[in-house]
Amino acid sequence: MPEPSTAAVRSAPSGVIHDIGYQRYEGPRLGRRHVFGALYLHGLRTAFGFGRSVKAKIFPWLVVGIVTLVAVALAAIRSQIGEPVATYAQFADSMSWLVIFFVAVAAPELVSRDLRSGVLPLYFSRPLPRGDYALAKLLALVTALWLLLGGPQLVMFLGAAFTTKDGIRGVWNELLDLLPGLLYAGLWAVVFASVGLLVASLTGKRAFAAGGVVAVFLMTTPIVGTLSILPSRTANELAGLASPPTLVRGTGIWALGDLLVERDQAGLSIGGFGPVYALAAVLLVAGATALLLARYRKVASS
Amino acid sequence: MTLIATQSLTKTYGGRVTALADLTVAVEPGIIGLVGANGAGKSTLIKILLGLIAPTGGQVSVLGIDPTVDPAAVRARVGYMPEHDCLPPDLSAAELVTHLGRMSGLPRTAARERASEALRHVGLYEERYRPVGGYSTGMKQRVKLAQALVHDPDLLLLDEPTNGLDPAGRDAMLALVHRIGTEFGISVLVCSHLLGEVERICDTLVAIDGGRLLRADRIDAMTTATDVLAVEVSEGTEELAARLAALDLPVARDGRLLLVPLADDGTYDLILGAVADLDLPLHRLDQRRHRVAELFATRELTHA
Numbered sequence: 001m002p003e004p005s006t007a008a009v010r011s012a013p014s015g016v017i018h019d020i021g022y023q024r025y026e027g028p029r030l031g032r033r034h035v036f037g038a039l040y041l042h043g044l045r046t047a048f049g050f051g052r053s054v055k056a057k058i059f060p061w062l063v064v065g066i067v068t069l070v071a072v073a074l075a076a077i078r079s080q081i082g083e084p085v086a087t088y089a090q091f092a093d094s095m096s097w098l099v100i101f102f103v104a105v106a107a108p109e110l111v112s113r114d115l116r117s118g119v120l121p122l123y124f125s126r127p128l129p130r131g132d133y134a135l136a137k138l139l140a141l142v143t144a145l146w147l148l149l150g151g152p153q154l155v156m157f158l159g160a161a162f163t164t165k166d167g168i169r170g171v172w173n174e175l176l177d178l179l180p181g182l183l184y185a186g187l188w189a190v191v192f193a194s195v196g197l198l199v200a201s202l203t204g205k206r207a208f209a210a211g212g213v214v215a216v217f218l219m220t221t222p223i224v225g226t227l228s229i230l231p232s233r234t235a236n237e238l239a240g241l242a243s244p245p246t247l248v249r250g251t252g253i254w255a256l257g258d259l260l261v262e263r264d265q266a267g268l269s270i271g272g273f274g275p276v277y278a279l280a281a282v283l284l285v286a287g288a289t290a291l292l293l294a295r296y297r298k299v300a301s302s
Numbered sequence: 303m304t305l306i307a308t309q310s311l312t313k314t315y316g317g318r319v320t321a322l323a324d325l326t327v328a329v330e331p332g333i334i335g336l337v338g339a340n341g342a343g344k345s346t347l348i349k350i351l352l353g354l355i356a357p358t359g360g361q362v363s364v365l366g367i368d369p370t371v372d373p374a375a376v377r378a379r380v381g382y383m384p385e386h387d388c389l390p391p392d393l394s395a396a397e398l399v400t401h402l403g404r405m406s407g408l409p410r411t412a413a414r415e416r417a418s419e420a421l422r423h424v425g426l427y428e429e430r431y432r433p434v435g436g437y438s439t440g441m442k443q444r445v446k447l448a449q450a451l452v453h454d455p456d457l458l459l460l461d462e463p464t465n466g467l468d469p470a471g472r473d474a475m476l477a478l479v480h481r482i483g484t485e486f487g488i489s490v491l492v493c494s495h496l497l498g499e500v501e502r503i504c505d506t507l508v509a510i511d512g513g514r515l516l517r518a519d520r521i522d523a524m525t526t527a528t529d530v531l532a533v534e535v536s537e538g539t540e541e542l543a544a545r546l547a548a549l550d551l552p553v554a555r556d557g558r559l560l561l562v563p564l565a566d567d568g569t570y571d572l573i574l575g576a577v578a579d580l581d582l583p584l585h586r587l588d589q590r591r592h593r594v595a596e597l598f599a600t601r602e603l604t605h606a
Contacts, residue, residue, distance in 0.1 A: 022423060022486040025416060025454035029378065029407040038404045053392060117390040122449060125352050125382035126405045127374040301355045 035128045036136050043140025047106040056109065063102045064148060067095050071152030075159025082165075088156065088181020089256050092149045092188055096245050100217045102148055103141070103192050107200035108209035110137045116204035120299055130300040134201070134292050141193035142186075149185035153178060184252050191248050191281060192217070194288035201295050217244055237271035241280050250277035303366060305331045305457065305489050306351065311360035313346050313513075321346035322357070323513040333483035335500030335507045335521075336493045343513040344493045345385065348459050351491075352382060365456055378407065381450030385461040385493075388446065391435030395421055395445045398434065399452050406453035413452070420448040423486075424478060440471040447478065451488075458482065458490045464499060476503050533560040533573055534585040545576045564589060 042051075048064075049057030074085050086094065114120055124130050157178045164170030199216050200209040220243035227239035240246035254274025270277055307328040313321045322343045338344050349355045351364050353373025362369060369376040389398065396417055403413035421430045424444040429437070434445060443463060450458055463479060464472040480503040483490040494500045501507060501521060509516040517524075535542055543560055546553045549572050554561040562569060570587070577584050 022482075023419070024487070025408075025412070027412050028409060029453075030409060031407065032374075035405055035407055038410075042401060042404075051397070113390060118384075118386055118388040119390055120388075121382070121384045122388055122402055123405060124354060125377055125380070125384075126402070126453075127378045127407060128405060129374065301349075 032128065032132065035126075036132050039128070039133065039136040040140050040143075043110055043137045044143055046109055047140060047144035049109075052109075059105045060102065063098050064151075067098055067148060067152045068155060070095070071155040072159070075156045078156075079159060079163040084160070088153045088178055089184040089252060091153060091156065092181065092185045093249060093252070095149060095152075096188070096248075099145060099148065099188060099192055100214060100245070102145065103196035103217075104210040104213040106141060106144060107193075107196040107213055108206040110141060111197060111201045112204050112206045112209040115201070115299070116206070124300040130296050131293050134197075134296045135289075138193060138197050138289065138292065141197055142189045145189035145193055146182075146186050149188060150182050153181050153185060180256050184256060187251060187281065188248055190285050191244055194285045194292070195244055198288045198292045198295070201292060220244065221246075233271070237269055237273050238276070240270060240277065244284070247277060247281055247284065250274070251281045254278060303331070304328050304363070305334070305365065306491070307361075307363045308347075309361040311347075311350065311362055312358045313343075313350060313355070314358045321513050322350075322510075325360070325510065325513065325515050327508055327515055327518045329506050329508065329518065331489040332505035333480065333489070333503055334491045335497075335504035336491055336510070337497045337500055337507065338495065338510040338516075340495055342495075342510050344495075344510065345461060346513075347510070348382070348461055348491075348493065351459060352377060352380065378453075379456045381453065381455035381458045381488075383446045383450040383458065383460045383463060385465060387442070389434045389437075389442055392433050394432055395426055395430040395434055395437075395441075395448070399430075399445065399449045402449045403452040408453060416452050416454070417448070420451040421445070423451065423482075424448045425474075439466045440468075440474070443467060443471075443475060444478075447475075451482070455488060458488055459493075460490060461493045462495070463492060464494065464496070472499065476500075479503055529564045530590050531562045531564050531569060531573065531587060532556075532590045533562060533577075533587050534558055535560075535577065536583040536585050538580060538582045541580055542576060542582060545580060546573065549576065561590070 045051050048060045071091065074091065078084050114123075120133075123133055157174055160174045161171045164174060166173070195216060196213045199212045203209050203212065223242040224239045224246050227242060228236050230236060230239075240250040250270045251274075253270055254277055308325050311322055311325040315321060325343075325347070336344055336347070346355070350357050350362055351369060353369035353376055356370055364376050365379055367376050367379075393401075399417035399420060400413045403417050404410065408416060418430070421427075421444075424447050426441065426444055426448065429441065434442065437445065443466070447460070447463065450460070460479065464475050467475060476499060479490055479492055482488050483503070483505075492500050492504060497509070505521055506519070507521050507524065508518040533542070539555075539558065539560065543553050543555065546560065546562060551562050551569070551572060562573060573587060574584075577587075
C-alpha cells in the first residue's frame with residue numbers, strides 16, 4: 001500500500017503541497033428532491049452508457065442507431081411516395097423487439113450492478129429514503145425507453161413536416177398525429193421499464209438479469225399464441241393480456257384505434273375488451289412498481 | 303452533549319435470534335471503540351443507529367436524534383463505512399465518492415471538491431482516477447473511508463476498518479482514524495473484534511458480548527487505576543516482599559516479579575529505598591500498563 005508520504009513526495013516536483021488540514025463543509029446541503037434528481041440523471045446517463053466504459057456504450061447506441069436509421073428510412077420513403085408507410089404508433093410497435101433488448105441491457109446495468117458490487121449500503125446509509133433509489137432508477141429507465149422511441153418519432157415528424165405540401169396546416173396535422181404516437185411510446189416505456197427493472201432487481205448477476213428480462217417478455221408470447229387459437233372468441237380476444245408486448249398493443253388498439261391498425265387488418269383482435277386491456281396495463285405497472293419497492297425495503301434492511 | 307445513547311435496546315430476529323439484549327449505554331463525543339467477538343451484535347447496533355433496522359424494544363438516540371423517528375436527519379450527519387466489499391470495480395474512486403457526495407445532498411461542484419479533499423485526506427492522490435477494481439485492499443478501505451467523510455459528517459461509524467489489512471496497513475488505518483477523531487473534529491465509532499487494536503486509538507471503550515454490555519468507560523479510567531510497578535531483584539525476593547509489606551504496600555507475587563500498585567511517585571521512592579536498605583541487586587523496576595484486555599479476561603473476548 002502506498003504510504004501518504006511517498007505519494008506526496010512523488011507529486012512534489014509539480015508544485016508545492018500545502019496541507020491546509022481538514023476543512024468543515026459550511027455550504028448548502030440540498031434536499032430530497034435534488035438528491036432524487038441527481039440519482040435520476042445518473043441513471044439516465046447510465047442507461048445510455050455515459051460515464052461508463054466503451055463496452056457499456058456499444059449495445060445501447062447500436063439500438064439507438066438502428067431505430068434512428070429505420071425512422072430516417074421511413075421519413076425518406078414517405079417524402080418520395082407522399083404516403084406514410086407507417087404511423088408513429090406502428091413504428092413504436094414494430095420496434096418492440098429492439099426495446100426489449102434495450103431493456104435487457106439497461107435494466108441490469110441500472111440495478112443488478114449495484115446489487116452485485118454491494119454498493120447499496122452506501123446509498124441507504126445516506127438521507128435518501130430507500131424507495132427513492134428504486135423510483136429514481138425506474139423513472140430513468142422509463143425516460144430512456146421513451147427517448148429511444150420518441151426520438152426517432154421526432155425524426156419522422158421533422159421529415160414529414162419539412163416535406164409537407166400543405167404548408168403550416170400540414171405541419172399541424174402531422175403534429176396531431178405525432179402526439180398520440182409519443183403517448184403510445186410512453187406506454188411502452190412505462191410497462192417495459194417497470195417489469196424489466198423488477199426482474200433485474202432480483203439478481204446481482206447481469207447475465208441472469210438480462211436473460212430473465214428477455215424470458216419474461218418473450219416466453220409469454222407462446223401463451224398468447226395458444227390462447228388466440230382456442231375455439232373461444234372470448235379467449236382469443238383476451239389472449240393479449242398474457243404477455244406484456246401484446247398487452248401494450250391491445251391497450252394501444254383500444255386507445256388509438258386506426259392510428260395503430262388498419263381497419264381490416266388481421267392480427268391482435270381485442271373485441272370489446274379494450275378497457276380490460278387498459279386496466280390490466282395499469283395494474284401491471286402498479287404491481288411491478290409495488291414489488292420493486294418491497295424488494296428494496298428488504299434489501300436495505302438486510 | 304451525549305453522542306450516542308441507548309436505553310434497554312433490544313433486537314431479536316424472528317423472535318428467536320437475539321442480536322442485542324437490554325443494551326443501555328451512553329457515550330460522549332470522541333473516538334469510541336466498540337469491541338466484541340464476531341456475532342456480538344456490533345453490526346446490528348450500527349444498523350439501528352443508522353435507522354436501517356428498527357429495534358425490537360428500547361430507545362436509541364444519535365447526536366440527540368432518534369433514528370427510528372427521523373432516520374434521514376441522523377444519516378445526514380453520519381458517515382458509514384461498511385465492513386464488506388462495497389465498491390463498484392469499474393468506477394474510479396473520484397467518480398464514486400463524488401456521486402455519493404451528491405447522494406448526501408452536496409451540490410455538483412461541492413461534491414467534486416469535497417471528494418478529492420476526502421480522498422487526499424485518506425492518502426489517495428493520482429490513483430483516484432483509476433478504476434477501483436485494480437486497487438489493493440488497503441486502498442479500497444481508504445476509498446470506503448473517504449466516501450464516509452465526503453459530506454463532512456459529525457459522526458463516523460466504521461465497521462471493522464482494518465479488515466483484511468496487513469500489519470502496516472492496520473497501523474496506517476488506525477493512525478488515520480485517530481487523526482480524524484482528534485484533528486478533524488469528527489467523532490468516530492470504530493467497531494472491531496480486535497481489542498488490542500482499538501484500545502490504542504480510542505478515548506472510550508464499549509465492549510459487548512452476545513448482545514449484552516460488558517463494560518463501557520473512558521479508557522483512561524480503565525487503565526490508570528490498574529497501573530502497577532513490577533520489581534525484580536536477582537536475589538532476596540522474599541525479604542523485599544516482607545519489607546514492602548511492612549511499609550503498607552499491597553505486594554503481589556507474580557513468579558520472580560513483585561507487583562506493587564502505583565499510587566503516586568512516592569511509591570517509586572519507597573521501593574527504591576527498601577531495595578537500597580536491604581542492599582539487593584535490583585534487576586528491573588518498571589511501570590506495567592495493564593492491557594485493557596485483562597479487564598475482560600474472564601469473559602474470553604477475542605484478543606489479538
